[in-house]
Amino acid sequence: MTTPEADNPGVSRWNRLRRTPLALLAAMVMALYLIGDQYPFSNYPMYANFGEQALVFFLSDGEGEPYAMKRVFNKSASDAKKIYKSYLEDACMAADLEENEATLEMKRAAGGKVLTQLLTEHKRKDFAEETSRSPVLQARLRRVWLDESDAFHDEVILLAEESLAP
Amino acid sequence: MRAKLERLLKIACVERWIDHRGYELLCMRFLFALVIHDSVSWSRTFSALPKPNGLAKLGWEPLNQALLFFGHKETLDVIRHAIWVPLAIYVAGIIPIPAIVSLLVVTVATGTLENSDGGIGHSYQIVSLILLAQLGSHILTTVGERRTGPSPWLKPGLAAQNHATHLAKVTIAAAYVVCGVSKLIKSDFLWVMNSPLLSVQMTKANWREYYNTLELKDDFVTTRLPQLIVEYPNFARLFFGAGLALELGTLLALRGRRWALAVGLSLVLFHSMLDWVMSLTFWTHMFCIVVFFVNVPGIRESLREGKDGTTDL
Numbered sequence: 001m002t003t004p005e006a007d008n009p010g011v012s013r014w015n016r017l018r019r020t021p022l023a024l025l026a027a028m029v030m031a032l033y034l035i036g037d038q039y040p041f042s043n044y045p046m047y048a049n050f051g052e053q054a055l056v057f058f059l060s061d062g063e064g065e066p067y068a069m070k071r072v073f074n075k076s077a078s079d080a081k082k083i084y085k086s087y088l089e090d091a092c093m094a095a096d097l098e099e100n101e102a103t104l105e106m107k108r109a110a111g112g113k114v115l116t117q118l119l120t121e122h123k124r125k126d127f128a129e130e131t132s133r134s135p136v137l138q139a140r141l142r143r144v145w146l147d148e149s150d151a152f153h154d155e156v157i158l159l160a161e162e163s164l165a166p
Numbered sequence: 167m168r169a170k171l172e173r174l175l176k177i178a179c180v181e182r183w184i185d186h187r188g189y190e191l192l193c194m195r196f197l198f199a200l201v202i203h204d205s206v207s208w209s210r211t212f213s214a215l216p217k218p219n220g221l222a223k224l225g226w227e228p229l230n231q232a233l234l235f236f237g238h239k240e241t242l243d244v245i246r247h248a249i250w251v252p253l254a255i256y257v258a259g260i261i262p263i264p265a266i267v268s269l270l271v272v273t274v275a276t277g278t279l280e281n282s283d284g285g286i287g288h289s290y291q292i293v294s295l296i297l298l299a300q301l302g303s304h305i306l307t308t309v310g311e312r313r314t315g316p317s318p319w320l321k322p323g324l325a326a327q328n329h330a331t332h333l334a335k336v337t338i339a340a341a342y343v344v345c346g347v348s349k350l351i352k353s354d355f356l357w358v359m360n361s362p363l364l365s366v367q368m369t370k371a372n373w374r375e376y377y378n379t380l381e382l383k384d385d386f387v388t389t390r391l392p393q394l395i396v397e398y399p400n401f402a403r404l405f406f407g408a409g410l411a412l413e414l415g416t417l418l419a420l421r422g423r424r425w426a427l428a429v430g431l432s433l434v435l436f437h438s439m440l441d442w443v444m445s446l447t448f449w450t451h452m453f454c455i456v457v458f459f460v461n462v463p464g465i466r467e468s469l470r471e472g473k474d475g476t477t478d479l
Contacts (some may be wrong), residue, residue, distance in 0.1 A: 021180055022179055022420065024333070028340035029343050032341070032344040033347055033348065039274065039280075039281045039291060039294070040274055040278075040290075040298065041291065042341075043344050044288055044345035044348055047364070050363055050367055054366050054370035056377060066376075069377050069378045070379060074210055075283075076374075087284065117216060121212065121214070122210075142373055145366065146363070146365065152366075
């Protein structure tokens with residue numbers, strides 16, 4: 001080990017930091033936690049708290065047959081679900097409700113917003129070709145949950161539908 | 167008990183600023199430059215900020231317009247090629263401050279646009295955070311420089327480059343530790359107890375991957391693993407608890423070369439397992455770990471490192 005000040009005398013202020021091991025790390029951890037998810041900062045809350053159910057957002061044709069999300073839009077099913085949840089959170093906050101108290105209308109409104117956002121901002125080049133089999137595009141939500149007897153269940157609900165007519 | 171705790175703290179609270187050789191630092195900068203280029207979504211365009219995040223949340227219209235400038239296809243097409251200039255300067259280790267500032271502008275602007283779309287991702291913050299830390303390091307070493315000769319902001323010495331590299335490692339460690347801390351606090355310290363419920367998240371991940379590609383997987387992870395976790399919850403707690411301990415223990419990577427190598431390889435294994443069971447591929451994090459912790463060109467020195475941090479090469 002060499003001493004940095006031998007090579008660079010101007011780094012003496014770093015030496016003070018060096019004498020307190022992990023001080024900078026502790027400060028960074030605290031700052032990241034308190035600032036939260038404000039790019040480029042984050043406290044990485046993914047999978048920090050999870051319940052007995054999970055949601056998957058997907059797209060389908062008019063018959064409910066799914067489209068491969070990554071071939072249709074430049075957003076993944078995970079991105080779309082996060083966008084959906086952020087709109088639903090806004091709606092719940094405005095109505096002074098918990099997220100698990102959201103009504104079907106609120107869920108459908110949030111799903112409709114996601115569908116509109118995907119169609120206006122994130123269509124892939126060959127979107128028309130990929131979705132040509134149906135005149136409509138539907139947003140659906142699959143809910144997966146574990147019941148008290150440790151059995152898995154799932155259900156699908158239709159959230160929104162948009163016409164693809166030119 | 168108190169003596170044991172003090173001993174544990176003494177073991178954990180060690181931070182060794184490693185003096186890497188010039189070729190190691192060059193290799194780190196080169197590989198990290200590739201990570202920076204790969205971290206920008208060059209094909210995603212944005213014309214609005216529906217859910218402002220980060221700088222966009224300030225609500226200052228000229229700033230928002232400047233951010234949206236980085237969401238235009240034409241801008242991204244130009245920057246995609248032009249960014250190689252500051253990247254090359256960064257790799258060369260000269261005039262780091264302007265080079266890092268320009269890289270930060272691009273990564274923060276594109277990342278802010280991505281996260282202002284409603285869905286907050288966590289794949290690329292690490293790149294901007296490392297750049298921010300390295301910028302801070304170079305500014306402080308430049309301000310503190312009193313020596314005559316070549317100006318340090320033009321060509322920082324080996325010590326200054328090592329400081330910047332150490333801060334990159336501290337940043338990576340802080341990101342992992344805060345991830346573990348979030349798990350503990352947000353779950354009321356019940357994360358390990360609740361971890362068998364991750365079986366639901368695994369089932370969700372299987373569906374999510376199916377809806378992304380329409381490729382149906384019929385393997386052990388999709389058909390058996392979620393049910394096995396429910397049937398053997400304590401085994402799941404042990405497995406996921408080890409992952410949480412690893413996240414919180416990432417600070418040990420700052421103890422020296424050998425620890426950085428061991429923690430780095432463990433984290434790569436951890437991410438590979440996460441990719442296998444939950445299709446969560448944090449490639450950027452994995453590459454940053456390989457670049458700064460595993461440090462492939464320095465593995466020989468890491469293995470020969472003595473207890474006092476010296477190497478006998």
